Amino acid sequence: MTSNRSRTSIECEEFQRQLPEFFDSGQDLLVHRHVQSCQNCSSLVRDLEYIAAQAKLLLPIHDPSPAVWENIHNALTRQQKDDDKSS
Amino acid sequence: MDDAKILPRKGGTHIDSTMKNTLRTADKPSPTPAQPLTAEARPVQQQQRRNPPIAGELTAIAQAQQGDGASFEILYNMHKRRVYSLCLRMLGNVAEAEDLTQEAFLQLHRKIGTFRGDSAFSTWLHRMAVNVVLMHLRKKGLPLVSLEETLEPAQDDGPRKDFGTRDLTLSGSIDRVTLERAVEELPPGYRLVFVLHDVEGYEHNEIAAMLQCSIGNSKSQLHKARMRLRSLLRQKANGKGAA
Numbered sequence: 001m002t003s004n005r006s007r008t009s010i011e012c013e014e015f016q017r018q019l020p021e022f023f024d025s026g027q028d029l030l031v032h033r034h035v036q037s038c039q040n041c042s043s044l045v046r047d048l049e050y051i052a053a054q055a056k057l058l059l060p061i062h063d064p065s066p067a068v069w070e071n072i073h074n075a076l077t078r079q080q081k082d083d084d085k086s087s
Numbered sequence: 088m089d090d091a092k093i094l095p096r097k098g099g100t101h102i103d104s105t106m107k108n109t110l111r112t113a114d115k116p117s118p119t120p121a122q123p124l125t126a127e128a129r130p131v132q133q134q135q136r137r138n139p140p141i142a143g144e145l146t147a148i149a150q151a152q153q154g155d156g157a158s159f160e161i162l163y164n165m166h167k168r169r170v171y172s173l174c175l176r177m178l179g180n181v182a183e184a185e186d187l188t189q190e191a192f193l194q195l196h197r198k199i200g201t202f203r204g205d206s207a208f209s210t211w212l213h214r215m216a217v218n219v220v221l222m223h224l225r226k227k228g229l230p231l232v233s234l235e236e237t238l239e240p241a242q243d244d245g246p247r248k249d250f251g252t253r254d255l256t257l258s259g260s261i262d263r264v265t266l267e268r269a270v271e272e273l274p275p276g277y278r279l280v281f282v283l284h285d286v287e288g289y290e291h292n293e294i295a296a297m298l299q300c301s302i303g304n305s306k307s308q309l310h311k312a313r314m315r316l317r318s319l320l321r322q323k324a325n326g327k328g329a330a
């Protein structure tokens with residue numbers, strides 16, 4: 001039991017060390033040999049893929065306050081006046 | 088990873104030219120032979136999906152380029168939400184996000200004459216906003232990339248009862264508000280890479296150029312960000328049951 005567990009954990013460590021590259025390669029990790037035999041890493045892969053997929057759905061939901069446009073407008077007006085003066 | 092110690096350069100005026108170089112490099116993504124085509128294609132599609140053409144935009148751009156103030160205001164209203172959300176997610180702070188939204192649009196006003204239409208206007212504008220935020224963070228002397236910390240391998244938490252036995256994965260358990268809050272809780276360096284890659288759809292080679300770190304560093308930061316999010320989200324999923 002103990003030896004079995006530590007063997008598993010070394011395999012997990014090795015697999016997880018390569019995960020950043022695996023993810024970037026775009027391959028289907030759920031068919032990876034280790035993932036198919038390891039519930040720990042299979043749940044990890046599912047979670048990380050789920051998080052990445054959910055992140056793509058994060059839409060811009062925040063609006064800046066009206067003061068932002070007022071400041072831009074004022075800055076541009078000031079700039080326009082300076083340009084007129086110097087020309 | 089030995090590329091871990093690469094920190095962004097700090098300083099005053101020389102940053103400006105650095106940022107211009109970054110912009111130029113990133114506008115023409117350099118080929119990364121290590122990446123198969125599928126990994127490249129995905130974010131491009133995402134960019135297109137997230138930046139669909141807006142009706143009337145081309146006319147507004149043309150007129151704003153001629154100095155028409157009303158058209159510039161139209162462009163502001165078309166894009167303010169995207170630009171502000173990007174700033175807010177990168178910075179995690181409303182006041183700074185508003186300041187930098189303002190700065191991004193003032194920069195747009197100065198540079199709109201140079202927009203040639205070889206990329207989508209929104210893509211061009213968002214890149215400008217990203218660079219405004221990054222320059223701001225550099226001026227504050229903040230490292231754009233978190234210091235490398237060792238990542239403990241995820242252990243089998245099956246036997247623990249706290250996550251509940253019915254659900255071993257997060258799938259379906261988080262809504263967008265929860266994810267948004269968890270992203271806010273990420274350490275700044277992790278948050279930057281996560282927002283740029285997973286939310287905004289930039290590729291690792293583009294992010295590496297923007298943050299002046301290696302591609303490997305960008306990948307490892309993203310992985311750590313997702314790992315941190317996973318543990319934050321698991322905590323939240325547990326908390327929900329208990330509260």
Ligand SMILES: [Zn+2]
Binds near residue numbers: 013015034038040
């Ligand atoms: Zn495993």
